[in-house]
Amino acid sequence: xxxxxxxxxxxxxxxxxxxxxxxxxxxxxxxxxxxxxxxxxxxxxxxxxxxxxxxxxxxxxxxxxxxxxxxxxxxxxxxxxxxxxxxxxxxxxxxxxxxxxxxxxxxxxxxxxxxxxxxxxxxxxxxxxxxxxxxxxxxxxxxxxxxxxxxxxxxxxxxxxxxxxxxxxxxxxxxxxxxxxxxxxxxxxxxxxxxxxxxxxxxxxxxxxxxxxxxxxxxxxxxxxxxxxxxxxxxxxxxxxxxxxxxxxxxxxxxxxxxxxxxxxxxxxxxxxxxxxxxxxxxxxxxxxxxxxxxxxxxxxxxxxxxxxxxxxxxxxxxxxxxxxxxxxxxxxxxxxxxxxxxxxxxxxxxxxxxxxxxxxxxxxxxxxxxxxx
Amino acid sequence: xxxxxxxxxxxxxxxxxxxxxxxxxxxxxxxxxxxxxxxxxxxxxxxxxxxxxxxxxxxxxxxxxxxxxxxxxxxxxxxxxxxxxxxxxxxxxxxxxxxxxxxxxxxxxxxxxxxxxxxxxxxxxxxxxxxxxxxxxxxxxxxxxxxxxxxxxxxxxxxxxxxxxxxxxxxxxxxxxxxxxxxxxxxxxxxxxxxxxxxxxxxxxxxxxxxxxxxxxxxxxxxxxxxxxxxxxxxxxxxxxxxxxxxxxxxxxxxxxxxxxxxxxxxxxxxxxxxxxxxxxxxxxxxxxxxxxxxxxxxxxxxxxxxxxxx
Numbered sequence: 001x002x003x004x005x006x007x008x009x010x011x012x013x014x015x016x017x018x019x020x021x022x023x024x025x026x027x028x029x030x031x032x033x034x035x036x037x038x039x040x041x042x043x044x045x046x047x048x049x050x051x052x053x054x055x056x057x058x059x060x061x062x063x064x065x066x067x068x069x070x071x072x073x074x075x076x077x078x079x080x081x082x083x084x085x086x087x088x089x090x091x092x093x094x095x096x097x098x099x100x101x102x103x104x105x106x107x108x109x110x111x112x113x114x115x116x117x118x119x120x121x122x123x124x125x126x127x128x129x130x131x132x133x134x135x136x137x138x139x140x141x142x143x144x145x146x147x148x149x150x151x152x153x154x155x156x157x158x159x160x161x162x163x164x165x166x167x168x169x170x171x172x173x174x175x176x177x178x179x180x181x182x183x184x185x186x187x188x189x190x191x192x193x194x195x196x197x198x199x200x201x202x203x204x205x206x207x208x209x210x211x212x213x214x215x216x217x218x219x220x221x222x223x224x225x226x227x228x229x230x231x232x233x234x235x236x237x238x239x240x241x242x243x244x245x246x247x248x249x250x251x252x253x254x255x256x257x258x259x260x261x262x263x264x265x266x267x268x269x270x271x272x273x274x275x276x277x278x279x280x281x282x283x284x285x286x287x288x289x290x291x292x293x294x295x296x297x298x299x300x301x302x303x304x305x306x307x308x309x310x311x312x313x314x315x316x317x318x319x320x321x322x323x324x325x326x327x328x329x330x331x332x333x334x335x336x337x338x339x340x341x342x343x344x345x346x347x348x349x350x351x352x353x354x355x356x357x358x359x360x361x362x363x364x365x366x367x368x369x370x371x372x373x374x
Numbered sequence: 375x376x377x378x379x380x381x382x383x384x385x386x387x388x389x390x391x392x393x394x395x396x397x398x399x400x401x402x403x404x405x406x407x408x409x410x411x412x413x414x415x416x417x418x419x420x421x422x423x424x425x426x427x428x429x430x431x432x433x434x435x436x437x438x439x440x441x442x443x444x445x446x447x448x449x450x451x452x453x454x455x456x457x458x459x460x461x462x463x464x465x466x467x468x469x470x471x472x473x474x475x476x477x478x479x480x481x482x483x484x485x486x487x488x489x490x491x492x493x494x495x496x497x498x499x500x501x502x503x504x505x506x507x508x509x510x511x512x513x514x515x516x517x518x519x520x521x522x523x524x525x526x527x528x529x530x531x532x533x534x535x536x537x538x539x540x541x542x543x544x545x546x547x548x549x550x551x552x553x554x555x556x557x558x559x560x561x562x563x564x565x566x567x568x569x570x571x572x573x574x575x576x577x578x579x580x581x582x583x584x585x586x587x588x589x590x591x592x593x594x595x596x597x598x599x600x601x602x603x604x605x606x607x608x609x610x611x612x613x614x615x616x617x618x619x620x621x622x623x624x625x626x627x628x629x630x631x632x633x634x635x636x637x638x639x640x641x642x643x644x645x646x647x648x649x650x651x652x653x654x655x656x657x658x659x660x661x662x663x664x665x666x667x668x669x670x671x672x673x674x675x676x677x678x679x680x681x682x683x684x685x
Contacts, residue, residue, distance in 0.1 A: 006477050010463070017465045209459030212427050213522065217478040218451040 003219040007227025008234065011201060015235060020197060025239030029190035030246050036186065036307075037179040037251055050123035051075040052130075053085045053094045057102035058138070065098070065134060086115055096127035100134060106146055109139050176334050180254050183247035184333045185306035187240060188268055188326055192297040194239055195269055196276035198232040200293055202370055204286035211371060221371070229273060236269035256336030260345040264332045267352035271325040274359030275300075281366035300324045325355040376439065377402050378452075378530045378561035384423050384433035386416075393419045395585040398433070401530065406552070406562040408576030410569065410671060412681075416585040417565040418458065421532050424563070425455055438529050451479065454528030458535045460515045461522070464508035468499050468518050471507055472525055479526035489525055497521040497551060513544020520551065531555060532563045537571065549574060569672040579671060583679045597669040600677040603627060604643035605667045606650060608636040613659025620657075623649040632682070634662075639673065 001009075015021040052069060054076060056062025062078050069076035077094075079085045085097035096116035112135040116124040176184065202225075205211035214224050244261055247253040255261045279296060283289040301307070304326025321327045332348030334340065363370065377400040384397040394416040401407040409417050422428035424435050426442045426449075435442045440449040462471050472493060476486040494500045497517040499510075507515055516536060523531055533552065537545045553575055555562055566572055572579050573593055580590040589596055610616060611634060620629040620638055625646035627639040636654070640646045643666050654661055667673070676682060 001477060003478055006474070010466075010474050014463065014465050207459075209457040209461030210463065212422075212425075212457055213455060213461045213475065214478065215427060216425055216450055216453065216455045217475070218448050218480060219478065220447055 003217070003223045004227040004230065007214070007224060008230040011198070011228065011231035012234060014201075015198060015231070021194065021235055021239070024190055024197060025194040025235060026242050026246075029186040029239075029243055032190075033179075033183045033186035033247060033253075034251060036182045049074070050095045050126060051093070052127060053077055053079045053088045053097045055079055055082050055085045055097065055099045057100050061100055061134060061138065065100075065130075069130075082115075089115055089117065095123035098127055098131050098134070100138070103138060103142060107142075109135070109142065111135065112138065176330075176337055177254065179251050180247075180333075180337060181330075183243070183251055183253035184255065184330060185301075185326075187243040187247070188304075188329050189297070189301040189306040191236055191239060191265075191268055192272045192275070192300065192326075193294070195232050195236040195272035196279065196293040196297060197290070198235045199228065199273055199276035200280050200283075200286070200289045201231075202228050202277075203280045203283055203289040206371065207285045215371065225367075225371075229277075232273050232276065233269055236272060237265060240265040240269070254337050255333065256338070256345075257342075260332070260336035260342060263346060263349040264329055264336060264352070267332070267349035267356070268325065268329045270353045270356030271329075271359070272356070274356035274361075274363065275325075277363035277370065278359045278366075281363050281369040301326050303327070305330055325352045328352045328355075375403055378438055379407075379424070379563065380434075380436040381420075381424055382434050384420055384435070385431045386419050386423060386428065387431050393585050394423070396433075397582070397585070397587055399580050399587065399590060401561045401563060403529070403561055404556050404559045405577045406556045406564055406575050408572040408579040409563065409565040409582055410567070410572040410576075410579050410675070411565075411582035412567050415567075415582045417567075417582060418534055419585075420582070421534055421563065421565060425453060425532060426450060451526065452529045454523035454526065454531040456520050456523035456531070456533045456536055458538060460512075460519050462507045462515060462518050465506060467504050467506050468494065468510070469503040471518060472522060475522045476525050481526060489527070493521040493525050496524065496554075498547065511544070513540050513547065516540050516544065516548055517551065520548065524555070528560070530561045530563065534565050535567070536564075537566070537568070569670060569675070573671055581671070581675055581678060583675070588678045589674065593671065596671060596674045600639075600669060600674055601641060603639045603641055603669055603673060603677070605669070605673045605676075606638040606640060606643045606647065607665045607667070608638065608650070608654060608661060609663040610634055610636055610654060610659040610661055613654065613657040616654055616657040616659050619653040620650055623653050626650065637676070637682075639677070 052074065054062045054066055056065075056078060066076045066078050079088060082097075082099050085094075085099060088094040089097050096114055099113045099115060101111065112131040114124070114127045114131045116127060202211065205214065215221060217224075244255050248255060275296065276293060279293050280289055283292050303321055304324035305321060306326055328348045328351045332345050332352065335344040335348060379401040381400070382398040384394055385392075386394040397416065397420050399407060409420065411417055419428065423430040423433070424442065426435075426444050426446050429444050437449060438452040440446075440452070442449050442453075463474070466474065469490060472490045473486060476489060481489060491500075494503050497520060499514060499518060499521070502510065502514065507518060510518065520533065520536060523533070536552070537548055540548065549571060552562065552564065556577070564571070564575055578590065578592055579596060580587045581596070582588070589599060616636060617629045617631040620626060620636065623646060625640050625642060626649075627641065629636060629638045638650055640650075647664075647666070651661060651664070672682070
């Protein structure tokens with residue numbers, strides 16, 4: 001038996017005996033995902049619902065507006081008069097009324113108003129937003145008529161319609177349902193704990209004197225470190241495989257095609273191994289390593305969105321979240337389970353693995369701190 | 375007979391601190407060599423360099439004629455290393471620990487099975503071989519720790535303070551085991567800060583302090599360094615300038631007071647004892663106990679370094 005495999009087998013035996021692999025690698029992520037899917041899963045899958053009535057004084061914009069809203073999954077209907085609209089809101093038949101007055105091409109800008117209850121909440125805010133959009137469109141038409149002096153340009157009112165489309169946004173580009181998102185998130189979150197814990201076993205061995213004893217054996221030190229590394233990789237991949245099967249069968253999670261799941265899991269395991277090794281070079285003993293690893297895994301997990309969905313888009317926060325390997329894994333699983341191509345999945349897995357390579361290279365440069373051979 | 379270990383000019387500096395300064399010694403087959411010194415004297419740093427676990431700034435190490443450094447692989451097979459910590463896996467049984475380290479040392483199955491049984495017998499753990507190491511007493515874990523170092527039949531066994539934190543009964547068992555090793559032709563390097571252990575086990579002793587070996591030889595050679603000086607230890611209460619008064623007594627070489635313990639060196643302490651006790655009484659101190667000891671390594675260390683081994 002090669003020294004590398006001997007060491008790997010010893011580590012795996014220990015991980016099974018102390019139950020840390022079972023608890024951290026399988027039981028904890030499965031049950032946290034299960035509980036969160038019961039408690040918070042419906043919120044993840046929630047879509048915006050509202051009922052609007054529209055009064056169209058122009059006789060041209062209302063129909064397009066109602067059509068646009070209906071296409072966006074929002075209930076909307078044209079009513080004949082402002083009084084009817086107010087009645088519908090007062091009776092609770094509608095959340096808000098969008099009132100479009102008659103267009104005066106040569107007069108002042110047309111104010112599109114919204115009628116609703118003060119406690120109308122999000123539905124009222126959305127209605128106000130739509131009203132603003134319609135008003136802007138009307139104003140463009142008014143200006144066109146005023147400049148050209150041709151009332152026929154008012155026919156261009158139809159162009160107002162596209163501006164009122166409401167996009168239902170879930171997790172940005174991701175299309176994971178709530179249960180799957182939580183299953184993936186928790187699996188990745190605990191994967192980092194599990195794999196980091198496994199590789200940080202080197203620190204424990206250094207502290208209790210068994211690492212110097214291993215290094216005294218007549219085998220290359222590369223074989224020793226490879227053996228320790230392999231047990232971490234196997235721990236992580238087995239943990240992911242069990243979780244994928246368990247959450248699919250019991251929670252109905254949809255991880256997407258198996259090959260995408262494999263490459264993303266491998267990328268995540270590599271990132272966790274690199275991070276764990278790096279943490280090991282900055283810590284003095286096993287207890288400190290464990291605490292440090294827990295903090296880092298939690299911060300990266302929160303930042304990467306394992307507990308809540310992060311919407312893609314520009315901005316500083318989005319940039320910051322991309323500093324976490326968890327974010328890339330989650331994006332990758334979103335693409336894998338959704339409409340993303342395998343190329344997108346591979347790209348996300350590659351970036352995740354790159355975290356591991358960078359962290360690992362940094363750890364290698366500081367390896368004397370890990371092994372104690374200075 | 376060629377020495378098993380030849381260490382010359384070992385030097386190690388940690389930043390500005392010179393931890394080991396030009397340390398060198400040889401150990402012959404069947405010889406037990408003690409490295410005696412207080413905590414922080416440089417014992418562990420020296421053996422870490424000998425084992426190739428620490429890069430040295432200068433010096434050379436030959437084990438069984440082969441050079442050892444941090445990149446050596448095969449040459450390390452000649453060394454059995456027993457670290458100061460109990461370097462065993464607590465969640466593996468005693469037998470599993472031995473089997474694992476034996477396989478790592480490259481023992482084939484037949485030899486491994488035989489050696490595991492032999493070592494379990496040697497360290498007195500045959501009956502507990504199937505128990506996890508975490509269920510062992512501290513002394514049993516220490517014995518397993520030593521057994522792992524012996525397993526592959528090394529030519530040089532290095533024991534780094536193997537009795538630290540062990541109860542007296544287990545300590546005796548460990549010392550008996552180590553004493554028997556030299557009889558089988560094994561070269562043993564034994565570090566300790568316990569003078570009694572060095573006296574009991576070691577054929578030769580190197581006294582190390584502040585990174586330097588200040589004296590080396592057999593017990594007799596070392597005690598001869600300070601002449602036939604006996605040590606009188608007087609437990610006292612009160613008094614003023616007691617040490618100075620005692621040092622002035624005829625036949626007394628030196629007197630030092632540490633808390634309530636007065637340590638007096640005298641070539642013939644028996645003859646000077648009355649004068650010593652008179653001087654203590656004149657200084658206003660009352661005597662609570664007196665012990666007289668012939669020269670030992672503690673006295674040698676005190677003589678050479680001006681401090682006690684446990685300072």
